[in-house]
Amino acid sequence: MSLRYVTKLTGATVMLAVGATVALAQSKPTSTKRIPISKEGSAGGEVVSRVDTVTVYRTDTLRLTTPGMVDTVRLTNTITRVDTVMMAPAMRPIHLPYGMYFGVAGGFSSPNGALFNPNNTGPSAQAQLGWQGHILGLRGDVNYARPMQDAAFANPNEAKILNFSADAKLNIPFLTHVFGSSHRFGLYGIGGYTHTMFKDLPMRIDTDITGANLQFTQPVDSWTHENGWNAGGGASLSWGRTELFLESRALVFTAPNAAQSRQIPFVFGINIY
Numbered sequence: 001m002s003l004r005y006v007t008k009l010t011g012a013t014v015m016l017a018v019g020a021t022v023a024l025a026q027s028k029p030t031s032t033k034r035i036p037i038s039k040e041g042s043a044g045g046e047v048v049s050r051v052d053t054v055t056v057y058r059t060d061t062l063r064l065t066t067p068g069m070v071d072t073v074r075l076t077n078t079i080t081r082v083d084t085v086m087m088a089p090a091m092r093p094i095h096l097p098y099g100m101y102f103g104v105a106g107g108f109s110s111p112n113g114a115l116f117n118p119n120n121t122g123p124s125a126q127a128q129l130g131w132q133g134h135i136l137g138l139r140g141d142v143n144y145a146r147p148m149q150d151a152a153f154a155n156p157n158e159a160k161i162l163n164f165s166a167d168a169k170l171n172i173p174f175l176t177h178v179f180g181s182s183h184r185f186g187l188y189g190i191g192g193y194t195h196t197m198f199k200d201l202p203m204r205i206d207t208d209i210t211g212a213n214l215q216f217t218q219p220v221d222s223w224t225h226e227n228g229w230n231a232g233g234g235a236s237l238s239w240g241r242t243e244l245f246l247e248s249r250a251l252v253f254t255a256p257n258a259a260q261s262r263q264i265p266f267v268f269g270i271n272i273y
Contacts, residue, residue, distance in 0.1 A: 096272075099131045099137070099273075100130075100273065101130055101272060101273045102127075102128065102129045102272060103127070103128050103243070103270050103271035104127050104128075104269055105126040105128070105245075105247070105268060105269025106125050106126070106267060106268065106269070107123075107124050107266045107267035107268055108121055108122065108124055108265070108266060109123070109124035109143075109145035109147070109263050109265040109266075110263070110264045110265075110266070111147050111261075111262075111263060111264075112262040112263070112264055113252075113259055113260045113261050114204045114205075114255070114258045114261040114262075115147065115201070115204075116204070117153075117204050117216070118149075118150050118152075118153040118155075118202035118203070118216055119147035119149065119150060119201070119202065120147060120148040120149065121147070122145060122146045122147045123145070123146055124143060124144065124146075124265045124267060125143070126141055126142065126143045126144070126269065127141065128140065128141035128269070128271070130271075132169065132171070134171070135170065135171050135173060136168070136171075137168070137169040137171065138167070138168060138169065139165075139166075139167045139168075139190065140164075140165065140166050140167070141165050141167070142165075143162070143163040143251065143265060144160075145263055145265065146159065146160055146161075147161065147201070153202060153216070155200065155202060155219055157199075157200040157219065157221060158200065159201040159202070159219065160198065160200065161196065161197070162196070162197040163195070163251045163263070164195045164196075165192060165193065165230050165251070166192050166193050167191055167192035167193075168190070168192055169188055169189070169190045170188060170189045170190070171186055171188050172186070172187040172188060172189070175187070182239055183237055183238065183239045184236075184237070184238040184239070185235070185237055186235065186238065187233070187234075188234055188235075188236065189232075189233040190230075190231070190232055190233060190234070190247070190249060191230060191231035191249070192229070193227075193228075193230075194228045194229055194251050194253070195225065195226075195228070196226045196227075196228055196251065197224065198223070198226075199220070199221065199222065199224070200219040200220070200221055201219060201224075202216050202217060202218070202219050203216060203217045203258045203259075204216050204258065204259055205257055205258050205259070217255070224255070226253040226254070226255055227253065228251065228252045228254070229252055230249050230250060230252065231249055231250055232247065232248050232249020232250060233247070233248070233249070234246055234248065236271075242271075242272060243270065243272075243273065244268075245269055245270075245271065246268050247267055247269070248264065248265065248266045248267075250262050250263070251263040251265065
């Protein structure tokens with residue numbers, strides 16, 4: 001065997017030995033045997049198990065190959081609401097032209113003149129419509145009266161009287177704020193033309209009421225018409241669009257073959273402007 005061959009063999013053997021030594025030094029011994037761990041202070045040697053939790057975070061990165069390209073996702077949520085409840089329109093208050101008013105009144109009417117003896121005081125009702133300026137005003141009204149019977153005069157039917165009046169009304173501009181600045185107090189006079197209708201109404205014929213032999217007309221069961229006049233006055237208290245008033249006047253007419261007949265109603269009423 002030549003020296004060259006022996007030298008090569010010896011070198012290869014040395015290299016294998018060095019490589020095995022390095023590999024053995026880099027490897028760690030592994031044991032499959034569990035080492036029991038005893039808890040201090042326990043008599044029975046309780047075994048405590050340990051659990052390690054490993055959380056793995058993953059991040060995905062999306063890269064767009066097209067430069068400058070931005071994708072935007074927009075969500076549109078449209079809600080359509082339908083109300084099935086219909087609200088009734090609010091009622092507007094009644095507004096009359098400036099100075100205009102309407103109202104009603106009620107009270108009693110006392111007979112006088114030719115109506116005095118055979119009739120007594122009875123109920124009365126009234127409705128009115130008018131216009132009032134600062135001092136002067138105009139008013140139209142209808143007054144209904146039902147005189148009661150006197151005990152000495154038997155009448156199978158109840159007497160009825162209707163009066164239709166067209167009047168001028170004059171405010172007296174004194175004591176306006178006697179009840180404060182928010183209320184307006186007023187005194188007024190009223191008078192004008194009156195057309196009277198009556199039915200089943202007895203009247204005195206003899207003008208001498210002190211005489212012993214008084215004569216009276218027989219009640220007629222049909223409407224009789226007479227022209228006449230009225231005059232009187234009243235007091236009012238107003239605030240806002242409301243007016244309360246107290247009024248008295250004489251409603252006068254004269255029937256053929258009879259003395260002058262007078263009605264004197266006393267009424268309390270309300271006007272709305």
